[in-house]
Amino acid sequence: MDVKNLHTYFYTKAGVSKAVNGVNFSLREGEILGIIGESGSGKSVAVKSILQIVPRPGKIAEGQIIYRGRDLLADKQAIGQVRGKDITMIFQEPMTSLNPVLTIGRQLTEGIRLHLGLSKEEANQRACEFLKQVKITNPEELLTRYPHHLSGGMRQRVMIAMALATDTKILIADEATTALDVTIQQQIIYLLKELRDRLHMSIIFITHDMGVINEIADNTAVMYCGKIQEYASTYEVMKHPRHPYTEALLKAIPSIDAEQQKLSTIPGSVPSLLALPEGCSFSNRCTQCTDRCREEEPKLIRLEDGHRVRCWKYDGQGEVVDS
């Protein structure tokens, strides 16, 4: 999938909030892309734009989302054929995606029976197979249960099973492990990685947790104020962060395997998306800010090693890749 120049704005009474303000990334088959950002960075809105489920008053202002040769934004028919099948999404709170009055079995088999015309028994069997794939030990029993009987981790597994049932090619996980216990989170992360290995499923993993990104993602895009500020392999982003924001973020996190006297903080606060500053959106908080940063917004450039960064520090060291 190729996302080009995506702009999604919220048209509110207070003004236009530029939640996604020119986002470009691409996703290969079998790749796990991590998108990291704090609240207000636009990461959630960006992936909701892919599935065109941005709530009002948000609207996709411009951009192209190319999947299998079709632009999902331009081709009105495409998204209907792709949403829920080729591209599915799991959320932070699976309770709201599952119908509380239907059994798990009913919800899993609904889609299967609809698309494949199987009988109830056959569909149940299929559903059990998918449940086994997400490491659920007694799937037959689970089919008869209701969502509120399940723990958070189980519910997420069921959601992943539903994605498998529709032969998903791209799974978008929006803070899917944020509400889970850390040991369960780890189980889900491993499950996703295993599914990727076996089925070559692509995953876009959204989170605010740098540690999780380090564990799961092949490549990482760091978002801030609606734009990608840094985009490279996860190893590079963690080991050699180029953007001051990424650096600051990594320093602010208490580490499980290192000792810090005092946590580094990022001064100031995130600017309002209704009134973004003239130059770089991080300029009011950056310790390495120059006059140019305040006046002119840097473009995303690709450095020699393929690492992309949006910062005047690297001016002239690479070619511009913003569209």
Next chain:
Amino acid sequence: MEEILRVEKLEKHFIKETGFLKKEKKVFKAVNDVSFHINKGETLGLVGESGCGKSTTGRMIVDLIQPTSGSIFFEGKNIADRSRDRKSQLEIRKNIQMIFQDSYASLDPRLTAGQAVEEALDIHRIVTGKKEKREYIEKIFADVGLQKEQIDRYPHEFSGGQRQRIGIARAICLQPKIIICDEPVSALDVSIQAQIINNMEEIQKKYGISYLFISHDLSVVKHISDRVIVMYLGYIFEEASKEELFARPLHPYTRALVEATPSTNPDLPKRNRPALKNEIDTSLIGVCCPFANRCDSVSDICWKQEPSVTEAADGHKVRCHLYK
């Protein structure tokens, strides 16, 4: 070190009446045989995943929940005994305060930031007189990094981090000896989290307050705590100084928790399987070791008998059959 709070054999059982005509009674043992102490000026980290009872324990100490049994000693007096008069209750309250996880929900939306703090002052008559109160609130606001212009603003006008600062201001204005911090930074962005943690450490140094820092995030607990307690399904599984716990984690659960906590270190080799299998099984509580179904060092006795606490090294306690 001077001990300021001691909890002994604390238990909390929640009784649910179910079934037709409410005949059946289901008991959920949320907190089981919990004993620990906090010293003056130190931070005791209380870490565990959901259902471990850490929040319930914290709430028992501030008297929001009544213990089913057990004692809570503050400066030598058993405060779990509720047969005291209002005056002595207030005196205890003044010394044991709480900071909540949800900074928005824990502030009355109809009161300004200043009024929220003022309420505390009025209840305990710490400061009287309009001018004196205002000055005092300004001083407290400065301590937590808020400006005096923000005293008359309403909660919805603040960001999440700032609201948490108001909560901290409200807690420290009474000059308490202990503050129970119930997941105070879990709902905040990373950059704000760092600010609040640093601020809390500064305040601790300045006023000599002890913290019971409750969190599910092991990295944060590791950073801020002097000593750490690890809880699971209502039991304390391990207790040690921070350095000891992370250098030599004894309990299999502690080890799993450390391994499962994501790290941003790109050079750490990645495991090929998750640290812990299965999920919590509450039916094991009171029957055998509640961790038996997930433990990678499990043996027969773990399924038959509840483990008791042993002191493995100086101050390092563990509840596990491996260390009998």
Next chain:
Amino acid sequence: MKFLKRLLSNKLAVLGIFFILIFLLASLFAPLIATQDYSEMDLYNVLALPSAEHLMGTDEMGRDIFSGIIYGARTSVLIGVSVLLFGGLVGTAIGILAGFFEGKLDMVLMRIIDTLMAFPSILLAMFMIAIIGTGLKGAIVAVSIATVPRFARIVRSSVLKTKKNEYVDACRVLGQSNMKILFRHILPNGMAPIIVQATLTFSEAILIISGLGFLGLGADPMSAEWGAMLSNARAYLMTKPHIAIFPGIAIAITVLGFNLLGDGLRDTLDVKEY
């Protein structure tokens, strides 16, 4: 105030407020607006159609209907306020006790309330009147008693809901007393559904008592009360419908006004401020 702005943008609510204003102004300035005293009987002009002298005509005793409507507004205000005061306050008190203290007290109070609620208001009122006797005072007492359960329920559930807010816990930890928590934190924040219920009760009281009056169980048939006027008009419905139409419209507009305002308030208060 943001709240007022939002309320006023709801067109139906504005219409409701408009009706209520007419109603309140009429009752406030009755002696100035009414053309004559309602008890004056113009026996030469019985059952007259609307004219310049009698804006809404006269009834079977020659009384000016327009004046009756205007003074009737006063009576209706009296009814609404009385029922709110007696029934509303008692119901609120019960709701607060049940919701705040819960446990056995809650159970006992709620069983009493459930029993009262099992009866439709009008039936209950009629039952009360059979015991107390007819007349406006009796009717007001009866309707007040019938109103108690509804208030109790709504106040109780509002208190229960607001009590769960974490700032209530925070106040307890500070050491705040129960009473102060209730009156300073729980009630102010839980007012919304209570206010909505109050507006609806106001109009409901007027409607029920008019209905009782129509049945002859309410106000004195000679007094300026819309229901009584309707009752008197019954015999002349076919021949001189205007005697019934005007009180009917008065009741309809007033009740509609309060209902629209109540609905508008509920919609406005429901939306959470960000």
